[in-house]
Amino acid sequence: MASPWISQITTDEFTVTRTHQQNPDKDHVFDVPCLDSFSIIIQLEDFADHRLWRGGRLAYSGGHKKASASLPFMGDGLRCQHRAAYDNVRFNIPRATFDDFQLENGMKRFDRFVYDQGGQDNTLYHLARALLPILNQSSASNQLFLDHIFLATCDHVYRRYVRGASNSIAEKCKLTSKQVLLAKDIIAAHLAGDLPVQAIATECALSRSHFSRAFKQSTGMAPHAWLMQMRFEKAQELMLSQPFKPISSIAQECGFSDQSHLTRVFTRLLGIPPATWRRQHESSVFLLGRASLQND
Known part of the structure; x- marks a missing residue:
């Protein structure tokens, strides 16, 4: 039996964890830590067989489709048994954090989420997938982006899974x-x-x-997307105004985690890596400069 693959992000307000296990011990039943927190679990792939106990009683036995969501309260004495391969993203948000969010937005306090075990939620699924590049440690995170995911998650689950909450936009x-x-x-x-x-x-x-x-x-644009756009435009400016400055130094100065991160953003936005873009535009700047001198 292979150990589960786990990656995690921890902030002051929440923890998000991706856990993947191909061959779990089907007979192992484990206790979930008892915390005054809510767990929001989104399945990235079909989960064929799972059992959940709440307060000593079997609460669920069956599978979970891809994009299904569960929102248990972690203070309910939970026990789990993973009887098939699984791959999920789990938000752990303390009650105190939700209390602050509700107070900030004039929402009523709640004790439990009301949900159908195994029900699908495409909004949570896409929010979870948006975090995968960071969880896979292949891209830099930024606080504006994490704040965006946190606020969007809290707002969605409150409006959809709190009894009596408004579902209006x-x-x-x-x-x-x-x-x-x-x-x-x-x-x-x-x-x-x-x-x-x-x-x-x-x-x-x-x-x-x-x-x-x-x-x-x-x-x-969301604030984090605006930040990334400004970083991208600043990198373009520096690559042309300082033609001998290494791209790795420009990436660091503009807030990218490294040159690879800058390259991924450039390729996604323009279809070419920054070094290629720089060569193409350096020749344009040189020709424009010569034309300007000839006109003086």
């Missing part, structure tokens, strides 16, 4: 032109840093959730 809201400029200036000043949403929201005198929704309504 949040009221559309936009930032003022002054707030947009302020937010963009703050992001631009922290290209190489790790900036939390809270820092920008505070300057705009808004809650994190309100700011994130309003920023996207105003710009068409």
Whole structure:
């Protein structure tokens, strides 16, 4: 029996873990740590056979389809038995974190999520998959991105799985032109840093959730996507203005984890790696410079 493959991200507000095991011990029943937290589990692939006990009683026996979600409270005395290969992403969010989120957004407090064991949730599935590059340690994370995933997850599970919560789409809201400029200036000043949403929201005198929704309504992009776009544009600028500066140094200066990360972003956005783009545009800049000198 091979040990499970595990990768994890831990922040001040939540922990997210990917666990994959091809050949689990089908007879092993294990106790889930008893915590005042909620677990949000999303299956990345079909999970053929699983058993769950709650408070000493068998609560579920069966399979889980790909994209199915479970949201147990971890203080319920849970025990599990994995009887087939599985691959899942699990958010662990303390109750205190949810309490703060609800207070921040004027939502009522809840004790349990109400859900169908094995029911599919494509929204949670796509949020979980968005974290895979970071969990696989093949890409850099940034705090704005993690905040975006956290806020989107909390908002979705509250509206869908809390009895009596409103399922209506949040009221559309936009930032003022002054707030947009302020937010963009703050992001631009922290290209190489790790900036939390809270820092920008505070300057705009808004809650994190309100700011994130309003920023996207105003710009068409989430704050973390805007940050990545600015990093990309700054890298383009430096590659042309400093033609002998190594791309690895430019990547670091612009906030990318390394040259490979910058290369992946360039290739995704433009279809070519940064070195190729630089060679193509250096020749254009040289020709434009010669033409300018001839006209003087």
